[in-house]
Amino acid sequence: MSRPVDPLADPHAHLSAETLRRGDSIKWRQHPEGVIPLWIADMDFPVAAPVLDAVRARLDSAIGYPVSDAPELKAAIARHLARSGLSGLRAGNIALTPSVVPGIYASVNALSAPGEAVVLLTPVYHPFHMAITELGRRPLGVPLLDTPEGYRVDWEALEAACAQSRLLLLCHPHNPTGRVWTPEELERLRDLAVKYDLFVMSDELHADLRYEGRAFESFAADPRVQARTVTVTGPCKAFNTAGLGIGAMISHDADLVARVRGAAGGLMGHPAALSLTMWQAALDHGQPWLEETVAYLQGNRDFISNYLREKLPWVRFHPVESTYLAWLDLRAHPRAADMHAFLLQEAQVALNDGPMFAPEAQKPLYQGFVRLNFATSRALLTEALERMRVALAHP
Numbered sequence: 001m002s003r004p005v006d007p008l009a010d011p012h013a014h015l016s017a018e019t020l021r022r023g024d025s026i027k028w029r030q031h032p033e034g035v036i037p038l039w040i041a042d043m044d045f046p047v048a049a050p051v052l053d054a055v056r057a058r059l060d061s062a063i064g065y066p067v068s069d070a071p072e073l074k075a076a077i078a079r080h081l082a083r084s085g086l087s088g089l090r091a092g093n094i095a096l097t098p099s100v101v102p103g104i105y106a107s108v109n110a111l112s113a114p115g116e117a118v119v120l121l122t123p124v125y126h127p128f129h130m131a132i133t134e135l136g137r138r139p140l141g142v143p144l145l146d147t148p149e150g151y152r153v154d155w156e157a158l159e160a161a162c163a164q165s166r167l168l169l170l171c172h173p174h175n176p177t178g179r180v181w182t183p184e185e186l187e188r189l190r191d192l193a194v195k196y197d198l199f200v201m202s203d204e205l206h207a208d209l210r211y212e213g214r215a216f217e218s219f220a221a222d223p224r225v226q227a228r229t230v231t232v233t234g235p236c237k238a239f240n241t242a243g244l245g246i247g248a249m250i251s252h253d254a255d256l257v258a259r260v261r262g263a264a265g266g267l268m269g270h271p272a273a274l275s276l277t278m279w280q281a282a283l284d285h286g287q288p289w290l291e292e293t294v295a296y297l298q299g300n301r302d303f304i305s306n307y308l309r310e311k312l313p314w315v316r317f318h319p320v321e322s323t324y325l326a327w328l329d330l331r332a333h334p335r336a337a338d339m340h341a342f343l344l345q346e347a348q349v350a351l352n353d354g355p356m357f358a359p360e361a362q363k364p365l366y367q368g369f370v371r372l373n374f375a376t377s378r379a380l381l382t383e384a385l386e387r388m389r390v391a392l393a394h395p
């Protein structure tokens with residue numbers, strides 16, 4: 001089993017629960033002192049120095065309304081997205097949003113009608129199904145299949161769902177299973193979108209956090225689906241800037257962007273000047289930090305895999321291809337029915353509860369699953385896994 005990293009070589013060895021609790025992090029402040037929080041998806045690591053420098057420098061200039069079209073930032077976003085196949089984007093193809101979630105809600109609002117079914121692959125990032133139900137649509141959840149090779153799409157069930165809908169919500173890479181959909185899977189998804197004349201909202205927020213140098217292709221990289229797809233993304237996962245919310249809705253069809261943007265009307269607001277600066281700096285200067293961070297996260301992911309294989313072999317876990325979120329299946333445990341509460345109480349580890357990642361009808365399928373955020377120091381992660389192991393041994 002891999003050993004915890006050498007504290008002298010570990011750039012995050014200095015992270016301490018005491019320091020992390022001092023700020024206003026909801027992750028660290030939600031639970032009593034003593035609990036190790038590995039739930040909501042932000043990282044315990046400090047933001048890249050060049051990004052912080054740019055944000056500090058921004059405070060020295062005026063903070064009036066910024067140029068509304070943010071042309072430099074949009075050009076940088078377009079250059080970045082071209083690397084995953086979204087080429088030729090111009091300013092009119094990109095609408096900035098105050099964070100990514102409003103783009104999800106606006107897409108559901110604009111691209112489906114009340115009462116209609118909206119398709120999604122479960123388990124999935126909870127605002128997907130919340131947007132559908134809160135906006136009066138019907139979530140048609142298609143459970144992913146757990147195979148020896150990892151989570152896979154149930155194509156037959158997905159096709160049956162697509163036949164009843166006009167909108168598919170895709171999470172690529174997929175939160176919480178960590179799948180990066182392969183070119184072959186993307187082709188089949190695109191075939192379905194074309195065959196059933198669907199709009200697609202593809203949330204690609206985690207795309208820059210990929211392990212083993214895995215390639216990434218945007219869903220809308222294929223011209224066949226560009227006019228029916230809205231891609232949403234932002235800097236907050238890769239660069240750990242969730243508190244400086246900003247995001248973007250993108251389509252090769254500028255009219256589609258305008259339609260989705262219009263569905264939110266004046267409720268959308270505009271992004272903050274500091275956030276524009278932050279995203280620009282992250283794209284221009286954040287790459288070395290990102291590469292180091294991904295390497296560290298990959299080490300944490302491997303540490304979890306090895307730990308589980310050696311000490312908790314009955315826990316099902318498919319090592320994630322992207323994201324810093326581990327989707328753990330603990331249904332074999334006697335306390336599966338209240339696993340989240342059990343681990344919080346007995347291990348003093350706060351995770352996300354499986355059922356939250358599914359609409360009402362599918363919640364029971366995910367009882368006994370938890371999502372663990374491993375974007376913390378190796379020492380805190382080790383302590384959390386040890387606490388879980390001891391608690392799980394005494395149900």
Ligand SMILES: Cc1ncc(COP(=O)(O)O)c(C=O)c1O
Pocket residue numbers: 041099100101102125171175203205206234236242245246247
């Ligand atoms: C797939 C996905 N989309 C959107 C978000 C939230 O993005 P934002 O905070 O920019 O609204 C998250 C956060 O975890 C996420 O995992």
